[in-house]
Amino acid sequence: MPYVTSLRYSGMQPHFEFDDEPKTKPPFGFSAGVWIDPARMPTSARQTDKPAMCNIFTLPGLNGVGARFKEIVERLEPGKHQFFPLKLRRKNDEPIEGEWFIFNACEKFDEILVKYMKPEKVKWAKKFNGTPLMHCERGTKVLTFSRPQIAGRHFWITDYLAAPQLIMSNEAVRAMKEARIKYFDMTEQLEADDTWIPEENIGPVLEWQKKNQLK
DSSP states (O other): OOEEEEEOOOTTSOOEEESOOOTTOOOOTTOOSSOOOGGGSOOEEEEOSOOOOOSEEEETTEEEEEHHHHHHHHHHSTTSSEEEEOEEEOTTSOBOOSOEEEEEOOOEEOOBOGGGSOGGGEEEEEOTTSOEEEEEOOSTTOOEEEHHHHTTOOEEEETTBSSOOEEEOHHHHHHHHHTTOOSEEEEEOEEEOOOOOHHHHOHHHHHHHHHTTOO
């Protein structure tokens, strides 16, 4: 089963402030789902408190991950996602040993089967540029994913979903647990054998694209 994941904001993990923060920095949280120009990303940060390092932690608007997290991602989907190197320092300016990165999953697609959801729990609202986005219920086993659509995929973002979160496959989550990587939240979802069909799941988007002569 796939899992919806999110960063955990906890006082038990370290917190940082960036030394260099480009004005065009994209605050994508756990991932953007698309390729990001490295020139837009910070390259160093200083810790503002004293908790010990962990393999996933929050950064201002972004995420930080360690080498163990990167190894799992690269083993499951080599060369598909981005890891921006990050130099870290402690509060007293001593360098923090190890390899640290900002992670960005570079895959985004549609896979949610709307027919399995309660109609009153699915609403469409327009983004600032007019693109319809789906607002739906969040929680454990409330979303049903198309098994054929997600087969062989491990890290991705759902397209046309408001406040999208990083999705991990069951295999990816199992690997994270075995490596004892913590400080991120996950909720198990459902799967069905249905083929994902655009007309059945993103009708408002197709109507908007047709009206604006987009594909």
